[in-house]
Amino acid sequence: MANNDPLRLERFGRVGLCYLPTPLEPLARLSEHLGGPKLLVKRDDCTGLALGGNKARKLEFLLADALEHRADTVITTGGPQSNHARQTAAAAARLGLQCELVLPRASRWTSPLYETSGNVLLDDLLGASVHIVGAAAGPATIQHVAEQVRARGGTPYVIPVGGSTAVGALGYVAATRELLEQADRQGLQIDTIVVTTGSCTTHAGILVALHALGRSEKVIGMSIYYPAQRAAQVVREKARETAELLGVPHAGLEDRVVVTDDYLGPGYGEPTDAMVDAVRLTARREGLLLDPVYTGRAMSGLLDLVRAGRFGDTDNVVFWHTGGTPALFAYADLFGKM
Numbered sequence: 001m002a003n004n005d006p007l008r009l010e011r012f013g014r015v016g017l018c019y020l021p022t023p024l025e026p027l028a029r030l031s032e033h034l035g036g037p038k039l040l041v042k043r044d045d046c047t048g049l050a051l052g053g054n055k056a057r058k059l060e061f062l063l064a065d066a067l068e069h070r071a072d073t074v075i076t077t078g079g080p081q082s083n084h085a086r087q088t089a090a091a092a093a094r095l096g097l098q099c100e101l102v103l104p105r106a107s108r109w110t111s112p113l114y115e116t117s118g119n120v121l122l123d124d125l126l127g128a129s130v131h132i133v134g135a136a137a138g139p140a141t142i143q144h145v146a147e148q149v150r151a152r153g154g155t156p157y158v159i160p161v162g163g164s165t166a167v168g169a170l171g172y173v174a175a176t177r178e179l180l181e182q183a184d185r186q187g188l189q190i191d192t193i194v195v196t197t198g199s200c201t202t203h204a205g206i207l208v209a210l211h212a213l214g215r216s217e218k219v220i221g222m223s224i225y226y227p228a229q230r231a232a233q234v235v236r237e238k239a240r241e242t243a244e245l246l247g248v249p250h251a252g253l254e255d256r257v258v259v260t261d262d263y264l265g266p267g268y269g270e271p272t273d274a275m276v277d278a279v280r281l282t283a284r285r286e287g288l289l290l291d292p293v294y295t296g297r298a299m300s301g302l303l304d305l306v307r308a309g310r311f312g313d314t315d316n317v318v319f320w321h322t323g324g325t326p327a328l329f330a331y332a333d334l335f336g337k338m
C-alpha cells in the first residue's frame with residue numbers, strides 16, 4: 001500500500017507461520033437452507049499451523065517479539081483444550097524454542113477425553129511440557145515455571161491467555177486488511193462480520209483495522225467466555241491499546257463494539273444444544289467443520305440472528321471461522337452416534 005497507509009504494519013517484526021491469504025468462500029448451501037442473507041466464511045481454520053486457527057496469526061507477531069527479546073522458551077496458558085496452547089507449541093517447535101504450557105482446568109465440562117485427546121494430545125506430540133493444574137493455580141504456576149527457566153539460565157517469554165496483547169492483535173489488523181482486499185477484488189460489499197469473542201483481541205484487531213481504514217462494515221462478537229458487558233469492556237480496552245500501538249486514532253472506535261452472550265450457554269466450554277445443532281448443520285450442508293467451544297457457539301448465534309430476520313435478504317455476512325476443530329475429538333461423547 002502507498003505512503004498514506006495508516007496501518008504501516010511493516011514496522012512490526014513478524015515471523016511467517018501461516019498460509020495466507022486464507023480463503024473467503026460462499027456458504028451457498030447453508031444460505032439456501034436458511035433462505036436468508038448471503039453467508040460467506042473466512043477460513044482461518046486453514047491458517048495451516050498444526051491444524052490451523054486464529055492464534056497462528058497472532059503468533060506471527062508475538063513470536064517475532066519473543067525472538068527480539070532473545071527468549072529461548074515460550075510460556076503460555078489456556079484450558080486443557082486451548083487452541084492457542086496447541087498453536088503456540090507448534091510455532092515454538094517450528095522456531096526451535098522450548099514451550100511450557102500451563103493449562104488450568106477452567107471449564108466445568110470434564111470427561112476422560114477432555115484431558116487426553118484433541119488439543120492436549122497434540123501439545124504433547126508437538127514437544128511442549130504440559131502442566132494441567134487446578135482452576136485457580138494458573139498465575140502461580142506460570143510464575144514458578146518462568147523462575148525455573150531463569151534458574152537454568154534460559155530466557156522465558158510469557159504470552160497471556162489467547163495471545164491477547166496489542167502485539168497479538170496486530171495479527172487481526174493484518175487479517176482484516178487481507179479480508180477487505182479479497183472482498184474488494186471479488187466486488188463484494190461486506191455488511192456484517194460475525195466473529196467469536198473469547199480473550200477479545202481477534203474482535204479488537206478487526207475493529208481497529210476497519211476504523212483506521214475508514215470502513216463501515218459492522219462486527220458482531222459472539223462471546224463464549226465473558227458475560228456481554230465484560231466482553232465489550234475488554235474488547236474496548238484491547239482495541240484502544242492496539243490503536244495506540246499502531247498510532248491510529250481511536251475516537252469513535254468504542255461505539256463500534258457489539259457483543260452478545262446470548263449463545264454462551266451455561267459457561268465456557270460447556271456444551272449447548274444449539275451449538276451441537278449448528279456444528280452438525282454446517283458439517284452436513286457445507287462439509288465444513290466447526291468446533292464445540294468457539295465457532296460452533298458463534299454459528300449457533302449467527303443462525304439464530306438469521307432466523308430472527310436480523311439481516312437483509314441481500315446482505316453479505318461473513319462468518320469468521322477462527323479454527324478449533326481439534327477439540328471436536330475431545331468432545332466425542334457429545335457428537336458420537338445419535
Ligand SMILES: *Cc1c(COP(=O)(O)O)cnc(C)c1O
Binds near residue numbers: 203323
Ligand atoms: C481463541 C479462539 C477464539 C477467540 O479469539 P480471541 O482473540 O481470544 O477472542 C475463537 N475461536 C477459536 C477456535 C479460538 O481458539
